[in-house]
Structures are given as structure tokens and as C-alpha cells.
């Protein structure tokens with residue numbers, strides 16, 4: 001068996017160790033550890049203000065840690081030489097899709113391809129069309145501006161842009177927030193299909209219990225400034241941690257479990 005290459009971090013493409021983050025005197029994370037396994041869909045949950053978005057921003061290199069390390073594909077995100085490679089191999093869909101409002105969907109999806117891949121204009125156009133289709137949007141969606149899309153379609157357009165460069169990791173920030181249950185279920189199906197079709201590792205912040213039950217292999221719980229548990233939902237249901245207990249065994253948690261079983 002050949003040794004793994006430096007960019008091939010065994011089965012943990014994301015590894016966070018001993019993370020400390022602060023805003024002034026306020027400590028958000030202290031000694032936080034998290035490993036995301038290759039090919040899994042990891043849901044990240046936690047109470048409002050527990051630090052999920054700050055964790056995401058720190059992993060993405062948008063916020064500097066005050067202590068500890070973040071490695072993506074086995075390389076420290078602080079390593080200037082690794083940054084371009086890491087950036088090219090991850091896709092991010094922020095809440096609402098974060099699309100450029102003055103560009104069409106097609107142009108939004110072409111943007112990362114034009115920035116990072118040295119391809120002909122015609123090839124970029126065809127690739128963008130393919131990603132739009134993969135994200136489950138109809139052919140005519142490419143010509144529309146984000147304001148002309150429904151909330152669900154906007155999120156799909158955000159996904160199309162996030163997968164433009166064939167990333168290894170897809171980060172999703174509350175992807176089903178604001179969608180009706182049918183659109184949310186369809187979005188879950190899309191994430192699962194893309195994971196299988198593209199071999200993605202998915203890191204997804206969500207409040208949506210249905211999503212956790214439907215598609216997440218494991219769920220990481222942010223509480224008490226760290227990750228207090230990472231496990232499949234069935235295991236978390238047995239946890240004694242007060243927040244986890246109230247989250248999974250409260251009325252909404254029970255309803256989501258019932259729907260999954262039904």
C-alpha cells in the first residue's frame with residue numbers, strides 16, 4: 001500500500017484540534033476538537049449563539065484561531081502555500097446562497113471557474129450548465145437573476161456555484177432554513193445525491209431535525225464552548241447531556257424521528 005500523499009489526510013479531510021476562538025474577552029470555543037471523516041455528511045448542531053458559524057468561519061480561514069490548529073486535507077490552513085489548493089478543493093454555500101445579485105445564475109456559477117480554472121470560455125459555459133443541472137435546476141434557470149428565483153431555487157443556485165470547481169468538501173450553512181418541508185426534503189435528497197455522485201464530504205450547519213435524521217451520517221454538537229458529542233443520531237438520543245437530551249427528545253425531535261421511522 002502506498003503512503004498517503006500530504007494532501008490526502010487519511011480519513012479525516014478536516015481536523016480541528018484544541019481550537020480556541022475569542023471576540024475580545026468573550027471566549028467562544030475552548031479546546032475544541034473535531035474530525036470530519038472522508039465521504040460523510042456531518043451535521044453540526046447547537047443552541048443559538050453556541051458558536052457554529054464562528055466554527056465554520058474559522059475552518060474556512062475567515063477568522064483566525066486564538067489557539068489550536070485547523071487542518072484541511074492534512075495541511076494547516078495558516079500555511080500560505082496550502083491556501084490556494086485548499087480554496088480550490090472546497091465549496092461553500094452560505095445562508096441564502098450568497099449569490100451576486102447583478103449576475104445571472106449562469107454567470108454566478110461561471111465566476112469561480114473563470115477565477116480558478118484556466119479554461120476556454122466555451123468550456124466554462126458548458127461546465128456551468130452541467131453544475132446548474134446537477135443542482136436540480138431547470139435549463140432556463142441559468143438566464144435568471146437571483147431575485148427571480150424562489151428561495152429553494154436560490155439555494156440550488158448556491159449549491160451549483162459551490163460545486164463549480166468539483167470540490168472534495170462542501171460546506172453548507174443552514175441550507176434548509178426558510179424552506180417549506182417539501183422543498184427542505186428535496187434539498188436533503190439533493191445533498192445526498194451529490195455526496196454519492198461527486199464523492200463529497202459534507203459539513204453542514206443545520207437546525208433542521210428532519211435533515212439530521214434523513215441524511216446525516218453523524219452529528220456534531222456544539223455546546224459548552226466545545227464539541228460535546230459526535231455520533232449518529234441514534235446514539236445521541238441516548239446521551240445524558242442536557243442540551244442534547246432536550247433537543248433530540250423534545251417534541252420536535254420526537255416528530256422528526258417518527259417521520260423517519262414512518
Ligand SMILES: Nc1ncnc2c1ncn2[C@@H]1O[C@H](COP(=O)(O)OP(=O)(O)OP(=O)(O)O)[C@@H](O)[C@H]1O
Pocket residue numbers: 023028046047048049050051052053054055
Ligand atoms: N463578529 C463578532 N463580534 C463579536 N461577537 C461575535 C461576532 N460573531 C459572533 N459573535 C458571537 O459569537 C457567539 C457565537 O456566534 P455564532 O454566530 O457562531 O453562533 P451560532 O451557533 O451560529 O448561532 P445561530 O444558531 O443563532 O446562528 C455569539 O455569542 C455571537 O454573539
